[in-house]
Amino acid sequence: MVCVAAVGCGELVVRSGPDAGPAPDGLRDGTASDAGSGAVTDAHSVLVPRGDGAVWDDSGDDAASGPGSDSGDSGRETEARLSVDRLGNGSGRVWSRPAGLDCGPTCSAGFPLRSTVTLVAEPDSSSTLVSWSVPECGTDSECSVDARDELVVSVRFDRKTHRVDVRRVGDGEGLVFSTGGEIECGSSCEATYPAGSTVILTAAPGPSDRFGGWSGACSGELPSCSLIVDRDLDVGAAFDRDRVSLSVSWIGDGLGVVESSDERIACPPSCSASYVAGERVTLTAHPDAATAVFGGWQGACAGNDDCALELDESKSVLARFDLTRLDLTLAGAGRGTVTVLPGNTRCTQSCSLPFDSGTEVTLVAEPDGIDHFESFSGACGGSGSICRLTLNGPSLVTAQFRRPNPPVVNGQAADLVLGQPAFHVGVANNSDLPGLAQMWSPRSCHADGTRLFVGDALNARVLVWDTEPTAHGAPATLVLGRPTDTPPFPPVEPTWDNGDRELGPYLGALAVHESQLFVADAWNSRIAVWSGIPESLVLPPPALGFVLGQPSFTTAHRTVSASEYNKPRGVLFAGEGRMLVVDSQNNRVLIYNRPPSTLGMHPADGLLGQAAWDADAVEPVSASSMNYPMDAFYDSIEGRLYVADTGNSRVLVWNGLPTQLGAPADLILGQAAESDHEPNRGGSAGPLTMRGPRGVFVHSGSLFVSDGPNHRILVWTPPPTRVDEPPTRVLGQSGFTSTSFGPSSAQFDAWGLCGSGRHLYVNDYAQNRVLRFVLNP
Structure with a gap:
């Protein structure tokens, strides 16, 4: 008996032949009436269940009896063929118990007729068992059937499905869609796919947004993501506002x-x-x-x-x-220092200094050497050397320094005359002027920035102005060296013993040191010293404090030794308090490490122009020799000593004060070689020649040489550093080859020189006057 789930397990009646009557509807022509009939057919018969247990047999054979009947047909087959059809899109294995059937998509096997066969369905990992064609088997993995004739059983395997859930995250707008169109959503959506499917998701941000990347089953920031659906998948797509x-x-x-x-x-x-x-x-x-x-x-x-x-x-x-800082820069061709207060910082190139906000800062500019401070610019302005500013932020200041300019022009006219009422007059002791305004062949002067001292040479006196004069022919404030203030004086007798109050004629240089006035009293071969300078006219004038080079006030020995002089024409002070005496007639310069302070003959410490203390030779002419030097000047700024070697028509220059006796000069001006000594180099005046220079002076970054017999002053700006370096300007003449002379504001018989500030004073020996020139360096 075959058990068919649709009709139960009733008896089967085999119907065959024309007498068996018609078969039920749907079981003719060898087909089952429907999938739920439970009928089993083959090419020979159709078994149709009946309510009484009989079976209709459409094959034309005799009908079988009910249960327990014996047809007596010994020739009938005893094996039934069981076939299995696999349906659906899935895959799996079907096998049987008892063994005999083990198949994939379709298969069949023979089993003993009416035996019970259990079919076992095993879907593969990506599939699931959906159903059997035998309803009672449902979705069970096993289905038992009775084998009768040819029985076909169907089993359905479908591929598993998984969910793909897409969520949009972020504050931007965008869409996610799949290539197959199953997914196309904004905020969230999902779709189901067969297991193992490949799904490509694409993110499309809105026009003002950007795709921020995938999360969950997808990752990265590329707009497309490929998935293999092997499980339920959650995907996040981030869309951010741009x-x-x-x-x-x-x-x-x-x-x-x-x-x-x-x-x-x-x-x-x-x-x-x-x-x-x-x-x-x-x-x-x-x-x-x-x-x-x-x-x-x-x-x-x-x-x-x-x-x-x-x-x-x-x-x-x-x-x-x-x-909050000060950035200070020193600029220009010149050199200098700017001191910054508070802090007392000295800047020589550039400084960057921090300060608290609101700090008041003072800058003080000081040029180096012969250079000049020109101006402040930036946060400070103007040409004054002191600048004050309040720092409320970064402040930039530039201090401009420059090299000196030539302070005069060729042939420049003087702006003031002393000793005469006007420029065109040159009378000795001009009686049109007061006695303290008259002069007779002045040779020397000294200016300290306030006072002016003039050596009125042939009147054998020193005139002193307590302030620099401002008017032509202005009288001096006081006089030293003569008992009265009004010429004509009695002639000075050549007794060389003028005592402690008077000076001899032909006065040489003047110098002020530590409130003392030093005078080269050439006629008396001594250096006369006033220990104090009166502030007003006192007659008779005060006596000398002491003299040097003589054993007493009344002696005037002329000899040569380490402590004696012969007509000294110059006295000056050099660095570190040293004193120099130009001992003219002995053809030398004496150097004292400290100036003597008592009367007497004090030996010098150094010697130039001679090789020994008792020597006074003028030949042979060399860089170490001198011939009647008349003046000297020490430039404390550049540290150079200049000596007017008058008899050799040249100027000797030492770079510093020598310590060796008779040390040669480092530079010679006015001659082509150190052995030359001819006036004007044996010819006429020119830019490189000199004729008996009488004075030297350095001021305003320039060297001034009084080239007296040539009636001119040669000017080098800056001072020369090599032989045959031509001067840059000339005073007294319009050019370097003329030597004209006469009473005017632009011509003179030059002797001693001095100056202060923007003024240069020239002693006009032959025209009995002192001229003042304005300097503009």
């Missing part, structure tokens, strides 16, 4: 903070933030109140006000914080 970045950095050496109006930036330490495109934000700079200032924005902002930004794209901003 974002830009704002970054802040700072430069400068000051301290400060930059803050944003939304408090997302407080730099340092938080110096960048991300913003939705189009947002607006304002940045504010806060410098350290005590030490720094805000120097302005760079990058996406400019200026010093708050920085307002519309962030339509990524932007960067640079904030400058500077220390």
Whole structure:
């Protein structure tokens, strides 16, 4: 008996032949009436269940009886063929118990007729068992049937399915869709796919947004993601509003903070933030109140006000914080020093000095050597050498220094005359003037910035103005060396013993040192010293304090030794308090390490022009010899000694004060070689020649040489450093080859020179006057 789930396990009646009557509807022509009939058919018969247990047999054979009947048909088959059809899109294995059937898509096997066969369905890993054609088997993995004739059983395997769930995250807009169209969603959606399917998801951001990347089963930031659906999958797609970045950095050496109006930036330490495109934000700079200032924005902002930004794209901003500082630069061709107060810092090139805000700073400019301070610029201005400013931020100041300019022009006219009422007059002891205004062949002078001293040579006196005169023929304030103030004086007798109150004629140089007045009293072969200088006229004038080179006030020995002189024409002071005496008739210069302070004959410490203390030779002419030197000057700025070697028509120059006896000069001006001594080099006046120079003087960065017999003053700016370096200017003449002479404002018989500030004084020996020239270096 075959058990068919649709009709139960009733008896089967085999119907065959024409007498068996018609078969039930749906079981003719060898087919089952429907899938649920439970009928089993083959090519020979159709077994149709009946209510009484009989079976209709459409094959035309005799009908079988009910249960227990014996047909007596010994020739019938005893094996039934069982076939299995696999349906669906899945895959799996079907096998039987008892063995005999083991198949894939379709198979069949024979089993003993009416035996029970159990079919076992095993779906593969990607499939599931859906159903049997035998309803009672449902979705069980096993299905038992009775084998009768040819029985076909169907089993359905379908592929498993998995869910793909897509979620959109972020604050932006966008779509996610799959290539097959199963998924197309905005916020969230899902679809079911057979296991093992390949699904490609694509993210499409909105026009003002951007795709921020995948999460879950997808990863990365590419717009497409390929999935193999082997399980339920969750996918996140991030869509963000289009974002830009704002970054802040700072430069400068000051301290400060930059803050944003939304408090997302407080730099340092938080110096960048991300913003939705189009947002607006304002940045504010806060410098350290005590030490720094805000120097302005760079990058996406400019200026010093708050920085307002519309962030339509990524932007960067640079904030400058500077220390409250002074940046000082020394510029120009000249050299100098600027002292910065407070702190007393001396700057020689450039300085960058921090200060607290509000500090009052003073700058003091001092030129080096012969150079000149020209001006401050920047936070300070003007030509004054002192600058004051209050620092409320970084301040830039430039101090300009320059080399000296030639202080005069060729043939320049004097602006003042002393000893005469006007420039065109040259009378000795001009009676049109008061006695203290008259002069007779002045040879020397000294100016200390306030007072003016003139050696009125043939009147054997020193005239003193307590302030530099400002009018032609102005009288002196006081007189030294003569008992009265009014010429004509009694002639000075050549007794060489003028005592402690009077001087001899032919006075040489004057010098003031530590409130003492030193006078080269050539006629008396001594250096006369007044220990104090009266402030007003005293008659008779005060007595000398002491004399040097003589054992007493009344002696006037002329000899040669380490402590004696012969007609000294010059006296001067050099660096570190040293004193020099130009011992003219002995053809030498004596050097004292310290100036003597008592009467007597004090031996000198150094000697130039001679090789021994008792020598006074003039030959052979060399860089070490001298012939009646008449003046000397020590340039304390450049540290150079100049000697007017009058008899050899030249000027000797030493770079510093020599310590060796008879040391040769480092430079010779006026002659082509050290052995030459001819006036004007044996010819006429020219730019490189001299004729018995009488005075030397350095002032305003220039060397002035009184080339007396040539009636001119040669000017080098700056002082020369090599042989045959021509002068840059000439006074007394319009050019370097003329030697004309006469009473005027531009011509003179030059002797001694002195000056202070912007004034140069020239002793006009032959015209009994002193001329003043304005200097403009």
